[in-house]
Amino acid sequence: MLQSHAYLDTPGHPVASIVRGVDKDVERGEDMLMLGYGLVLMAPIFAPVAPPHILLPLMALAFAVSVCRARLNFHATQKKLQSAMSLMEGYDFSSLNPILDVFAQYPTHTLTEGFNPLKNLKRTIKSILGALLVNPLWMPIFYTLCLQISEEKQLQVLNRAVLQVEQKTADWR
Numbered sequence: 001m002l003q004s005h006a007y008l009d010t011p012g013h014p015v016a017s018i019v020r021g022v023d024k025d026v027e028r029g030e031d032m033l034m035l036g037y038g039l040v041l042m043a044p045i046f047a048p049v050a051p052p053h054i055l056l057p058l059m060a061l062a063f064a065v066s067v068c069r070a071r072l073n074f075h076a077t078q079k080k081l082q083s084a085m086s087l088m089e090g091y092d093f094s095s096l097n098p099i100l101d102v103f104a105q106y107p108t109h110t111l112t113e114g115f116n117p118l119k120n121l122k123r124t125i126k127s128i129l130g131a132l133l134v135n136p137l138w139m140p141i142f143y144t145l146c147l148q149i150s151e152e153k154q155l156q157v158l159n160r161a162v163l164q165v166e167q168k169t170a171d172w173r
Helices: 014-041 052-087 094-105 121-134 136-168
Strands: none
């Protein structure tokens, strides 16, 4: 549910309100990625019951789902930010430039490109090498783990931008 007024809960200081809303959405995205890590780390619990040919694809699926949810959250945050800014036309949002720069720069690739092993040869080669060292069935897990890490880096950059703006707007609260 995308609400255009979701970030504008403080009418006197819309920038502080927007930054607080973006910060909550960044935390939500990080939580989604941590859920993927947690589900994969819980896999040994199911090892006595599920054979590897079932458990290992489920681990890769857990990473893939958490990456997709985090990316959807990232795009929803961007849409809510643009919507909140369009509601307050004429207001000076120049202090939000670090956050806006992150949304303009990231994501560098779509998820379609991210999940395509032929377009990410470096990631594919690393995954194959890791799989050869552990077990060939681990290749999809390593590949989706690399996607997970790239999404996490993207959220870290956004989080740093939010912290930078929060430091500028700390006296507005």
